[in-house]
Amino acid sequence: MKLILSHLQKFLPDLKVEPQQLRDDITMIGHFINFFEIIDNETVFDLDIKVNRGDCLGYYGIAQDLSVFYNLPLQNLVKDISINSKEVLSIQVTTDNVKRVMSVKISDLKNTTSPQWLQTFLKCHNVNSINTLVDLTNYIMFLYGIPNHAFDTTKSGDNLIWEMNSKFKEFISLDGSKLNIDKNILMINNPDKALSLSFWGGEACAIDLNTTETIIELAIYDRTTVRKNSQQLKSVTEASVRLEKDLDPELIPIAFNHLTNLILDNCGGQITSQVFDHYPMKLNSPQIEFDFQKPSLVSGIEIPTSFSIDVFTRLKCLIKDNIITPPSIRKDITIEADLVEEVVRFWGYQKIPIDQPISFKEVGDITPVEIYLIDQLKDQLINLGYDEVLTWPLVSTATDPKTVITTQNSINTEVIYLRQSLIPSLKQQLDQYSRFKLNATQFFEIGKIFFQKGDDYIEKNALAIFCDDSNKLKQDLDKLNLKADIIDQNFTEIIIDNLPKIKNYTPKVLNQPAYELTSQIIILDANITLDHQEDPINLIKKYSQIIGPEILWEMIITDVYHDSKNNKYRYTFRVSYFNTDDKTAKETHLQAFDLK
Amino acid sequence: MDQNLDQIKTNYLTKINLVVTDSELEKFRIEIFGRNGLINDLFSKIKDIAPENKKQYGADLNQLKTELEQALNNKSVTKTSKITSEKNTNSIFTLPKIGHLHPVTQTERQLNEVFKKLGFSVYNSPEIVTDEFNFTRLNVPTNHPARDMQDSIYIKEPEYLLRTQTSAIEAYLLAQKNKDLPLRAAFPGSTFRNEKVNRSNHFVFHQYQAVVVDKNITMKDLIGTMDLMFKTLYGPEVVVRYRCKYYPEVEPGVGPDMQCFNCHGKGCPLCKYAGWIEMGGSGMIHPKVLEAAGIDSKIWSGFAFGMGLDRWTMAQKNIKDIRTLMGGNLAYKPNEL
Numbered sequence: 001m002k003l004i005l006s007h008l009q010k011f012l013p014d015l016k017v018e019p020q021q022l023r024d025d026i027t028m029i030g031h032f033i034n035f036f037e038i039i040d041n042e043t044v045f046d047l048d049i050k051v052n053r054g055d056c057l058g059y060y061g062i063a064q065d066l067s068v069f070y071n072l073p074l075q076n077l078v079k080d081i082s083i084n085s086k087e088v089l090s091i092q093v094t095t096d097n098v099k100r101v102m103s104v105k106i107s108d109l110k111n112t113t114s115p116q117w118l119q120t121f122l123k124c125h126n127v128n129s130i131n132t133l134v135d136l137t138n139y140i141m142f143l144y145g146i147p148n149h150a151f152d153t154t155k156s157g158d159n160l161i162w163e164m165n166s167k168f169k170e171f172i173s174l175d176g177s178k179l180n181i182d183k184n185i186l187m188i189n190n191p192d193k194a195l196s197l198s199f200w201g202g203e204a205c206a207i208d209l210n211t212t213e214t215i216i217e218l219a220i221y222d223r224t225t226v227r228k229n230s231q232q233l234k235s236v237t238e239a240s241v242r243l244e245k246d247l248d249p250e251l252i253p254i255a256f257n258h259l260t261n262l263i264l265d266n267c268g269g270q271i272t273s274q275v276f277d278h279y280p281m282k283l284n285s286p287q288i289e290f291d292f293q294k295p296s297l298v299s300g301i302e303i304p305t306s307f308s309i310d311v312f313t314r315l316k317c318l319i320k321d322n323i324i325t326p327p328s329i330r331k332d333i334t335i336e337a338d339l340v341e342e343v344v345r346f347w348g349y350q351k352i353p354i355d356q357p358i359s360f361k362e363v364g365d366i367t368p369v370e371i372y373l374i375d376q377l378k379d380q381l382i383n384l385g386y387d388e389v390l391t392w393p394l395v396s397t398a399t400d401p402k403t404v405i406t407t408q409n410s411i412n413t414e415v416i417y418l419r420q421s422l423i424p425s426l427k428q429q430l431d432q433y434s435r436f437k438l439n440a441t442q443f444f445e446i447g448k449i450f451f452q453k454g455d456d457y458i459e460k461n462a463l464a465i466f467c468d469d470s471n472k473l474k475q476d477l478d479k480l481n482l483k484a485d486i487i488d489q490n491f492t493e494i495i496i497d498n499l500p501k502i503k504n505y506t507p508k509v510l511n512q513p514a515y516e517l518t519s520q521i522i523i524l525d526a527n528i529t530l531d532h533q534e535d536p537i538n539l540i541k542k543y544s545q546i547i548g549p550e551i552l553w554e555m556i557i558t559d560v561y562h563d564s565k566n567n568k569y570r571y572t573f574r575v576s577y578f579n580t581d582d583k584t585a586k587e588t589h590l591q592a593f594d595l596k
Numbered sequence: 597m598d599q600n601l602d603q604i605k606t607n608y609l610t611k612i613n614l615v616v617t618d619s620e621l622e623k624f625r626i627e628i629f630g631r632n633g634l635i636n637d638l639f640s641k642i643k644d645i646a647p648e649n650k651k652q653y654g655a656d657l658n659q660l661k662t663e664l665e666q667a668l669n670n671k672s673v674t675k676t677s678k679i680t681s682e683k684n685t686n687s688i689f690t691l692p693k694i695g696h697l698h699p700v701t702q703t704e705r706q707l708n709e710v711f712k713k714l715g716f717s718v719y720n721s722p723e724i725v726t727d728e729f730n731f732t733r734l735n736v737p738t739n740h741p742a743r744d745m746q747d748s749i750y751i752k753e754p755e756y757l758l759r760t761q762t763s764a765i766e767a768y769l770l771a772q773k774n775k776d777l778p779l780r781a782a783f784p785g786s787t788f789r790n791e792k793v794n795r796s797n798h799f800v801f802h803q804y805q806a807v808v809v810d811k812n813i814t815m816k817d818l819i820g821t822m823d824l825m826f827k828t829l830y831g832p833e834v835v836v837r838y839r840c841k842y843y844p845e846v847e848p849g850v851g852p853d854m855q856c857f858n859c860h861g862k863g864c865p866l867c868k869y870a871g872w873i874e875m876g877g878s879g880m881i882h883p884k885v886l887e888a889a890g891i892d893s894k895i896w897s898g899f900a901f902g903m904g905l906d907r908w909t910m911a912q913k914n915i916k917d918i919r920t921l922m923g924g925n926l927a928y929k930p931n932e933l
Contacts, residue, residue: 033870034869299814335847352838363780364776367719408750
């Protein structure tokens with residue numbers, strides 16, 4: 001969502017924070033801001049509003065959060081409207097999916113192109129300016145997060161009906177799109193025409209520059225219905241995005257009055273009906289028992305009770321002893337943990353130390369045995385020179401059509417089956433290697449394979465190996481104490497879960513942990529001369545211990561020379577160092593072989 | 597070759613190979629070819645061989661003689677002999693030619709090591725899950741966008757799907773072990789979303805999650821543990837901030853952001869000019885999640901965090917295309933990535 005600083009400051013006139021700081025502060029309290037930019041001299045932020053904070057899809061909700069954070073007063077921008085008309089709007093609401101709707105008729109107005117400030121506002125929100133009346137409805141939607149609509153009554157008439165569609169087959173939207181509609185669609189109609197969806201206005205009653213009379217409406221609906229309608233019609237609008245959230249019906253009168261005043265101020269005219277307000281079921285905010293120690297206990301740092309009370313007061317919660325009633329706009333606060341989060345986020349997550357990880361505690365190993373086995377197998381295969389690969393679990397061909405599991409909605413229509421064997425995927429992998437002209441390959445994969453048996457879905461851990469030398473493959477399987485379930489040319493597959501006595505299974509190759517080479521190898525030679533013959537193995541042991549395993553990768557005696565004339569023995573060492581830099585390796589080497 | 601002769605040949609070839617002095621070599625030459633040496637001794641036993649085997653025995657014996665002669669002649673300790681540490685099979689420095697673990701496995705193991713040192717087990721659970729374990733038990737509301745057909749790959753809609761998050765393993769774990777508290781577990785796993793495969797998206801990806809349930813667990817424990825993990829993977833200089841973030845399964849929620857390694861916080865296309873990169877989600881386990889598993893949230897609390905393992909691996913190893921990780925060209929020598 002876009003947020004223009006100057007319009008935010010209308011709600012928070014005392015907000016004097018540099019944009020950079022404001023960006024970081026808003027992010028830290030829960031609304032991630034990617035960046036801000038300057039558009040037509042306006043500073044515009046780009047916010048990521050999470051799904052639980054429908055209230056923050058409008059400036060008003062963000063301003064409320066910031067008024068708590070900065071402890072600033074929240075400005076009321078709305079004055080009451082005065083109504084002299086006795087006319088009662090002939091509106092009907094025939095569905096429970098309307099949570100609240102407010103409406104009024106304004107006549108004798110003069111619609112024009114929008115004033116510059118309004119055009120700029122919409123431009124910053126990536127919305128095209130249409131005309132003043134339409135633009136003001138959008139402005140109020142962005143300001144309060146409450147979608148609304150204006151009907152041209154010369155086209156729609158006054159007899160508006162909120163209903164689940166019963167008789168219309170087609171709806172034409174404001175942009176001219178023709179949508180097929182059925183009985184599942186929540187509509188605003190008149191007896192003869194399909195006028196509007198809950199989240200998208202219709203062409204049949206569109207406001208234009210000739211409009212002189214309008215009925216405006218602000219409404220909140222059952223959000224699941226709006227969501228399903230939006231999905232069914234494959235249409236997402238700024239209104240549908242908001243109406244799918246848990247919005248506050250109590251906010252409608254504020255936004256309604258603001259919109260009405262703006263229309264009268266900018267388009268002239270007069271109110272020519274009573275306000276229609278359909279609000280069948282008012283929901284009370286929950287009363288939450290709150291332990292004032294909880295913010296400290298949960299955060300792990302001391303947060304004074306007075307701060308919690310301060311936050312709840314600024315949030316406009318009702319506080320009675322330890323019972324907290326959040327304001328109706330905060331639909332996301334329903335339990336004590338939600339209140340704890342409010343306190344901690346305004347106290348500041350950054351005040352929690354980052355250098356105190358949870359300490360070690362022996363709580364019992366619940367690692368399944370097959371995880372140890374898989375790790376062991378991977379190590380052994382690495383030691384035997386195999387590379388590990390991972391391939392797609394969804395494949396294009398069923399190995400056994402009778403037991404294959406088929407996905408219902410894979411967007412990748414080429415691959416709709418869950419694999420029943422790893423071998424076909426490894427064959428594709430081999431093709432990849434061939435494409436890159438890599439010879440003498442040997443690789444393996446350990447992953448799940450899937451089957452259906454009746455109504456049951458079965459998963460098994462499997463190991464598949466490819467080796468371009470089939471004799472080596474046989475030898476390696478023997479070394480690993482494995483018997484192949486499937487052999488296909490140079491490929492083999494073993495169902496790990498079927499291995500006998502899995503809890504006691506131990507591969508034959510032991511004590512050779514796999515090393516992954518991540519740093520450079522530094523190779524240095526050294527000669528030592530002795531006046532007696534020495535077992536080379538003892539020499540390797542001796543110098544290996546001097547250098548130490550942390551940086552010693554390999555030590556080889558490449559040459560032994562017997563100088564029979566002087567009866568001396570010269571041993572040439574080649575030492576490979578790793579996990580270190582050139583300088584340290586050289587110093588260690590000179591010291592170890594006493595070459596300084 | 598006769599089995600006995602073959603054994604003799606192997607023994608002597610090994611011994612000759614280990615010779616490092618001229619005198620030792622001469623000693624073997626006499627031992628094998630001297631008047632009372634091995635070869636003469638073996639020839640003298642021909643008379644004891646059954647007539648039908650004599651011809652083959654003689655041929656084998658000649659072959660043995662030739663091979664040992666060659667071995668002695670080729671062995672010249674005054675020239676070059678090569679003895680490597682590999683001959684000592686008990687040495688801790690014995691490192692045969694090795695293959696490579698997949699980059700994701702490498703990152704996974706790095707993380708496992710961090711958590712094992714803190715007393716965590718490693719866990720896993722089925723990849724085909726019910727809606728209950730993937731969503732309901734994790735406090736994902738009925739109308740949450742995550743449940744959409746567009747986001748999940750269904751086996752049998754709406755009940756069975758491929759897990760969309762490793763939190764499904766958390767739900768499974770809590771249900772299985774709700775009587776074995778306290779518990780600590782980390783779980784790397786494959787997860788699935790209905791995404792077109794391209795450079796940055798894949799329908800299958802890997803997540804890593806860790807969960808603690810105990811008494812008196814705090815956000816300080818969570819944030820300290822995550823920071824340890826970041827520093828282990830990215831080094832002590834890494835800058836991470838922890839902010840408020842919403843996830844249905846946690847409350848309070850915590851979002852770790854790592855300062856962009858490309859621009860160091862100044863803003864660049866990689867971090868979408870934020871200066872920070874979102875690295876996952878975490879928080880204190882939501883009381884409803886604990887209660888759904890039959891765990892009394894008034895007694896027990898805990899933390900959970902999860903992250904995209906592929907993204908971490910790609911950042912760590914500078915891999916630019918996620919398709920490389922799954923069925924791509926995995927001739928991944930570190931310098932070729």
